[in-house]
Amino acid sequence: MNASTSAFSVRRAGRRAAGVALPLALAAAVFAPLRASAAEVAVASTTVSPSRITSGEQAIQTVTLAEPAPAGGVVVDLLDGNEYEDLTYWQATKHRATVPAGERSVSFPIRVQSATSPGTVTRLTAGVDGSVAETSVTVDPIDARVQDVTSFTVDKRIAVEGSKITGTVKLKSPAPVGGLAVDLRKTPYESAAVSFPSYVVVPAGATGATFAMDVTAYDRPRFATVMAALSTARQFAGVIGVPKKYSIGVLGPVRHQPGNVENFGAVGLGDLWHPFGARINLTSDTPGVRAYFSDLPDGSIPSGQVGAQFRISVDASVPAGAKVKLTASWVLGPSPVTTEFTVED
Template structure:
């Protein structure tokens, strides 16, 4: 949803500080333009390529700083040549609207769009004075005509952009409705959404299905729940609507899976819709977001989780829709996160999702090259991907960029042999580059998403002229098998593979003792576990348990430090009415030992 994304991005941008690029950029990426304010600022909408071969787009603010002063300008409509030369087509005024969204070119050669704010709607009831939004036409020479003002007799706040459907009409969304409009501005509200049963905060643009219905998402709404950032805890919906205005909700998001979709859907070549959420996933409280798929009947599944053990190497909070290319892969942007995971400068990614659900990172933004991408990508006639970042660049006001999806990643592959290790065992990792390393060698960043399960170096250097290098990855003590995703990257572009750390073999548990063995309720005892050999690097975990935690409690586990053969832990007790024997157990590698602690009144 454009309005919320822009507000959120402004808050996030204030927390991110640009830094130097450091490593040279991958050749597949280039910054085409840095916005300066008078030519626009904060682009947040997808570019499009018109019939003349040029690209056209909008910025959400900038232009004349004295207009729309609460957002430093109403926004700019611009043109960019295939060579990357940018010129201003039109500077928005308050009466024409502010925060213009993506443009659509109709058969008449003109461009059509909506602006989310301002216009000449009624001065009250829209949240800001004169800020209900507009539907406009702009010709190739830059002459803009307002065709409809939102918020007069219909809902305000148009979101996300327009869909030019097969019937020749434009379809779009406001925060609370779906509408239809023609090139003359004849406007019809198709449906007003009920927040609790259908959704609210609708995201545009809609997408047309093969059945002629239109499909979309709502950022919030649906049954009240416990999702954050909404007044009623609602999580959002996926819906379809026909051209008569009949709505069917296909999916209600929930806090237990994923929630808050912030962009529209894309119809895949297989007839299945795909989209993103900016929150939820494997750890809902962390909220990294997911990629999901859903068919026209409402069959829903999560394709990819962006959360990797609390790390976000592939990106965090995707707020833009996906793009599918001819090879079947999907491309998108995530507004935060990136590679390597130890860098404080990561500020969003461009990623590729293959048909099997595997993600590779084509670019990590760091500031000078842009940060916080909010817009979906567009594939030009040259096969390259074009996009924008909300902030960053030379003036920290956003950039336009180009990515070549056909260019090989700096890292061609990452493998481990063996792929499964136990604690204390080492696997050999091999990084292979797409081309020989330069004269000074090539440093490859290694990102470990579970340092509690495996130990590996932060970098590995491929020698000059070579294409590969090896490194060691050592398994640490785990209580249950751990599948660890490891990334190899150069200049924030990289890929991943998995290494499994199994329980054991490692040193065996040979002894469990308690001292004293009898205590009064409220006193504590000291437990000691002994291993058959010194603990490996990272230590050795022993799981603990009490058969009667109301009388005596243990920690969940104790760690024997590296090189030691024993460790102690504390058993705390509570007052009891009768003498109570409590079985205390220690488990490791399939061996469980038990000792009895007697708790007296």
């Protein structure tokens, strides 16, 4: 049972309970018209105009009821029919639309996620109390010769929990009338490093737009790859969130032969005051495993940074399955912090 169905059932049950306290004839006269009115609240149709768009473009969805909405209006549940939820459509609609009292229809702007192949169909449904209508919008990829996401940058690669990172997307050409939506996604999807909108709109005539990302790494350093996508055009930026406390964490699998997103971690200084920087020593309890700051030879994190990324090297002599403890010692700072990981292969 959905939320609107539940609410409707509660209202209907309340009317039945109230009717018990009234004379039968009066109850019939008062409540029968209301029940009849509620029974007529059904979705007759939903449409999208235009029914075919290019990735990033806006369309207008209309939901029409069989009868005018009663007092208080009617909340319509909106869903996409994709195998995986269309986060762009969710942000545009929040899965709800309200038909005002006395009206039969409501229209509202929508965006759906961009397509990577021609003729991609996104099914859309609108429902009220068990009545459902369906429509669809066909999405074509954008022509990369004309339009493209040329860059995606963040103003901070590492930020402390509770703060914000600003992302900036750039297009090859000015956005058309109605603006152009660039999809934003993160990997891993459930990462608690940062949160941000599911898309950002580049206004008509502009070639760029900014958006805010909230840092949510409350317990330990966390990492996420953020993607800005428009059809097959994709740009990536890696971001690290650190908690407000002094912390250390390994941010991916650790292997003997690492890939691009393996064998690294981060030390977070949090919101601790360090006007002269922070000297950090990294040590391992396992011979053959070493952690080091590749861009900070002496381990000194500048005063303007809230943390730093480090690399991990694993000698071939270290067996897979070995458990390793890393320690970050802040010279003349707070007590050391540790983290543990397992060498995967």
